Amino acid sequence: MRWLLLKDLQVLRRSPLQAVLLVAYPVLIAVLVGFxxxxxxxxxxxxxxxxxxxxxxxxxxxxxxxxxGVDDRVCAQVECxxxxxxxxxxxxxxxxxxxxxxxxxxxxVDQINSLSTPSPGTPAVEVIVNESDPVKARLVNDRIDSxxxxxxxxxxRRIAHEGGKFIGLVVRGGQFTVLGQVIRILGLANTARVxxxxxxxxxxxxxxxxxxxxxxxTTLTRSNLGSAATLLSRLSQPIAVDKQVVEGSSPPxxxxxxxxxxxxxxxxxxxxxxxxxxxxxxxxxxxPRLVRGLVSPSALLSEKVLLGVGVGxxxxxxxxxxxxxxxxxxxxxxxxxxxxxxxxAAGLGAAGAALGAAAREVRAVSLLAxxxxxxxxxxxxxxxGTVGPALADAIAVxxxxxxxxxxxxxxxxxxxxxxxxxxxxxxxxxxxxxxxGLLARLALRRFSAT
Amino acid sequence: xxxxGLVKRxxxxxxxxxxxxxxxxxxxxxxIGPNGAGKxxxxxxxxxxxxxxxGEVEVPRGSVGWVPQQAALYRRLTVAExxxxxxxxxxxxxxxxxxxxMLELTGLGERRGEVVARLSGGNQQRxxxxxxxxxxxxxxxxxxxxxxxxxxxxxxxWEFIAALAAERRTTVVFSTHDIQEAERYGGRLLVxxxxxxxxxxxxxxxxAVVRGEAPESAEQDxxxxxxxxxxxxxx
Numbered sequence: 289m290r291w292l293l294l295k296d297l298q299v300l301r302r303s304p305l306q307a308v309l310l311v312a313y314p315v316l317i318a319v320l321v322g323f324x325x326x327x328x329x330x331x332x333x334x335x336x337x338x339x340x341x342x343x344x345x346x347x348x349x350x351x352x353x354x355x356x357g358v359d360d361r362v363c364a365q366v367e368c369x370x371x372x373x374x375x376x377x378x379x380x381x382x383x384x385x386x387x388x389x390x391x392x393x394x395x396x397v398d399q400i401n402s403l404s405t406p407s408p409g410t411p412a413v414e415v416i417v418n419e420s421d422p423v424k425a426r427l428v429n430d431r432i433d434s435x436x437x438x439x440x441x442x443x444x445r446r447i448a449h450e451g452g453k454f455i456g457l458v459v460r461g462g463q464f465t466v467l468g469q470v471i472r473i474l475g476l477a478n479t480a481r482v483x484x485x486x487x488x489x490x491x492x493x494x495x496x497x498x499x500x501x502x503x504x505x506t507t508l509t510r511s512n513l514g515s516a517a518t519l520l521s522r523l524s525q526p527i528a529v530d531k532q533v534v535e536g537s538s539p540p541x542x543x544x545x546x547x548x549x550x551x552x553x554x555x556x557x558x559x560x561x562x563x564x565x566x567x568x569x570x571x572x573x574x575x576p577r578l579v580r581g582l583v584s585p586s587a588l589l590s591e592k593v594l595l596g597v598g599v600g601x602x603x604x605x606x607x608x609x610x611x612x613x614x615x616x617x618x619x620x621x622x623x624x625x626x627x628x629x630x631x632x633a634a635g636l637g638a639a640g641a642a643l644g645a646a647a648r649e650v651r652a653v654s655l656l657a658x659x660x661x662x663x664x665x666x667x668x669x670x671x672x673g674t675v676g677p678a679l680a681d682a683i684a685v686x687x688x689x690x691x692x693x694x695x696x697x698x699x700x701x702x703x704x705x706x707x708x709x710x711x712x713x714x715x716x717x718x719x720x721x722x723x724x725g726l727l728a729r730l731a732l733r734r735f736s737a738t
Numbered sequence: 739x740x741x742x743g744l745v746k747r748x749x750x751x752x753x754x755x756x757x758x759x760x761x762x763x764x765x766x767x768x769x770i771g772p773n774g775a776g777k778x779x780x781x782x783x784x785x786x787x788x789x790x791x792x793g794e795v796e797v798p799r800g801s802v803g804w805v806p807q808q809a810a811l812y813r814r815l816t817v818a819e820x821x822x823x824x825x826x827x828x829x830x831x832x833x834x835x836x837x838x839x840m841l842e843l844t845g846l847g848e849r850r851g852e853v854v855a856r857l858s859g860g861n862q863q864r865x866x867x868x869x870x871x872x873x874x875x876x877x878x879x880x881x882x883x884x885x886x887x888x889x890x891x892x893x894x895x896w897e898f899i900a901a902l903a904a905e906r907r908t909t910v911v912f913s914t915h916d917i918q919e920a921e922r923y924g925g926r927l928l929v930x931x932x933x934x935x936x937x938x939x940x941x942x943x944x945x946a947v948v949r950g951e952a953p954e955s956a957e958q959d960x961x962x963x964x965x966x967x968x969x970x971x972x973x
Contacts, residue, residue, distance in 0.1 A: 291826040295812065295819075302814040302853065573810035576787045577869070580804060582827040 632695030768924025860891025
């Protein structure tokens, strides 16, 4: 077997394009993934026009709320392109220089303030979008929805805070300033104390009974308003999130991205190499000569899978080394990396052997390998729950039958301690290695017999 | 080597219909016949690559060298690397010595470091045969060995094969659809048509049978007479 392995490496060395691709591909993938995960996502360019007068303030009752820094908040979420007029905003969107425009109209604050008057208006901001690109349009809509939700939340919190203060004044008493004049409020608590004091001086009779009724009313009102203040403070965010993790823990996104890149590299290198190398034996007419007693078909298959594992290990480790400058890797777990890469490569190599045994020509096999690996890899990345139950079940079955997903799980588990269960992934791979090995052996027998 | 009653079917088609063949040490046996006669099937069964549906093959165990019609070697490896690889796979004690011996035998010593893909078809075929000889076989099976070679390359190839039979006492069984080549180099001829053995004997014997069965073509070129003979036999 070692002589065949040596021969395959010699053949690989004599195919400069193939050898360069084997090295260049993982390095390129590593650099691209490295850049992608080491940079935060780009903010969408949005034209921004704030026509609200600088001195305008949202008021609660007679009290003006502090400034909430709308410009800064908006421009922290998107890349702001300041424009001076509504027409300029429209032109920017139409030209494609920005994805959308956000216009805060001059009467926005007045409209918000009118909400507490008998004739409330409808505060609105204007969003101008170019929906020629549905993906970008969706991104912009999501960002602007997020912005508005945040703005509403900030305003609601401020209103609730100020409202709570007013209720506190009514309940406990105190003072506040209107137009430079200090106004004192007695408050329900003080009112009750005063009334109790008055009651002790009154003789029993209808007048004291009436006073008792007033006392009960102030006590009840004070109690209910105290609860209302708490309710008001919760109104700004009535539902809190209580997240419970029932199974495992999610590895950081960076680790998952590295695992995806590494598994993609491993899948393409191993499947193509093993399938192509096996098909080459027949394309060169060497297969019948080899299996006439020089090598058994099973040994030939094992040699091809071993070749895939060896080259897959080197190339994937090269890719991980290429990623090291961009993201911190758990080098202390490199033993597990080797285990995961080796098992993944063996699974993918066995699948490659089955594909290679099914076709006679290297070109046909390469095409077949691409046609199988690409869709299965993409299906493996679809998260459960994002599609309907029937489709999710179908995807689960398809991806379970090909070694990409278990190899990805093994890689994720090896790269990060919070990843999925490595043992289960390795067992899954072992089952697939056996199944694909048998399939490849059967396919070779078919070719031997013709 | 002896084969008796070989039958092989591919679906409904009968590729071989009870063919017998025997060959002595140092004998050169040519299997001739038109395309689809069953020549390659017969050689593949003798080589142990294809199993017959019925019939028996007796060959000295592990001593059959197989040289397929298309060169079965690695075109991206050099001449020496190919020979060395197969010598190692054959389990030779000194594969380098075996490689050197084959290079000398094929006359390709000067080109040992050349990648096979750059060699002519004739030279590739010589390496193909040399690989078949690495097994040091008592019987060498060659499937249309001269196809695609120019006359000079063909002549050198047959000199080489004849020397194997004469000097090494190797039994050589080769297939061809070139009647003149079969006559010239085959000590014995086996004529196959549609899987049926029509004749087994010497070249002179075949001429006599052909003239006897197709007298109208007896004065013409032997190839034309041979075709007429096949027609007479219903093929």
